[in-house]
Amino acid sequence: MANAQTANGGTSVLTRWMNNRNLMGMLFMLPAGTILLIFLTYPLALGVWLGMTDVKVGRPGVFVGLENFAWLMEDSVFLLSVFNTFLYTIVASIIKFGLGLWLAIILNNNIPIKAFIRAIVLLPFIVPTVLSALAFWWIYDSQDSVLSWILIEMGVIDKTIDFLGDPNNARASVIAANIWRGIPFVAITLLAGLQTIPRTLYEAATIDGANEWQRFTRITFPLLTPIIAVVMTFSVLFTFTDFQLIWVMTRGGPINATHLMATLSYQRGIVGGALGEGAAIAVAMIPFLLAAILFSYFGLQNRKWQRGGRDD
Template sequence: MALPSGTQPASGSAPPAVAVRPGAAFRRRTLADREDLLGRLMLGPTLLYVIALAGIPFLLAIVLSFSDARAGSLSFSLVGLRNFLAILPDPQFHRALWNTLLLTVVSQAAVLVLATTSAVILDAGLPGRRAIRFLLLLPWAVPVSLASLAWVWIFDSTFSVINWTLKALGLLRTWLFWFGDPALAMTAIITVHVWRMFPFATVIVLAGLSAIPQDIREAAVVDGAGFWRRLLQVDLPLLLPVAIVAVLFGVTFTSTDLSVVYLLTNGGPYNSTHVLATLAFQRGILGGDLGQGAAVALFLLPVLVVVAAVMLRLARRTEVGA
């Protein structure tokens, strides 16, 4: 992999000169052969596009958070830390920050448990494994806004099938107003996030499981390790890097998600279920205060920096190992 393509010996033992087509040796070398130039030409447009439409907006997001930009006009001036001083003592902001943290940690913990469980069971050779995997993947494939809508209906205050079933089973004496109570509303939001993310994590962990060399497992069996010992001492440690990837994606997608909360509760009841994303949307887009919205959204940055750092570490480690 480290060898530049030009220096790598060609396969086959025939010296190159023998294989040259008649006339080919006299063909002029053109741009089409200048690998370095060609590489730059092919990569350049993409780099420019990404810098222009992801890099610059990213910097703009930071600049805007220090500005008094409003949705209506295009001019703005820098106002230093004013936006941050405005949101830092704001109880709604505290709530959103806490909710984001709670949502991310709880849902990812649940996702890890569900995903590892399903992956280990599926990997153990289950009849109908492909069919089950197809069904398990549905929540991840469906557009999140449409899925959220289905959950709004499932948690409906009058027609909730969950309430009916709990009542019918004799487990519920009172009534659950899912979106009328902050704790229940957060439970609903977390449920939807778990539902959406665990299939994806399952597939990643499953890929990791099947990448574990079979002889390692067989060796463990020969040494007399049972299911649990094999799981805890062989499979799970080897799964760690893959599980980390799954969690990183999960953390990124969950902590920054706007659609689930927006469609389920829109921050209600009494602004108790806002997350950073919905609060930023409310302040920045609906409220028109782009500066403050940007400041709120910026608090997601530390999460992403950590995620990126871990990703880079993983990538570097495998680069050395490859």
């Protein structure tokens, strides 16, 4: 008996360690924790620090405090990019939400080959954005645009539209491309939400004489709000920080009309080499992102019961 215990002495320490939740937790968290701390948390802090220096590529900078931000506040291009970002985010998100919800409601009907249609609807979301942006670039081309040609053949217009050359046209065009890319995500996630709503509610409401619009506003919409809150937060977040679509189609042009904060940050920081200034522009996005996240957090917290879920 005693012998057995001593023989097992070495392993029993190990076993005790193995059963220590905190120790094992630390061990299991190690790979993810290391990568995230080194390549996510640290750069986040480094970004804020860089935003307060005048580092350039190949030249160490000095601390300049909030000077970058003060400069940016008077920089008309930066202010234009903030305006563009808001315009892009607000218009695109609202339309994405409207069309996405509509598509979700359509898909929630009984349709033949539903699974196949749903798979196709998601395509714009999974195909690399850069590559579909290239297709849009061709569709919007000033001379070879297929859209212009179709409209000319139909007799709607008589000369080609300069989609990406005119500031307002360019804004509308990139927003349209962003909406195209974003609808599937909104529609499919909202569809998942729609499917959790019990049909009996609709039946009961119908018996009580509710029409379709009333069923939508009194049943569908309230029960869907928690998912809408999350989906729209994600959508706003990704639209606000969008880079790919703009960079491929316009590079911020014409005359900075489509520069978003992310593209301006790249333009100044990497292309122009002013790392400090670029970082400052990126940091300026953080308050808005925090606002979106807080919105989602509270949107979620209050309404968990609506899905019939328990607050756990």
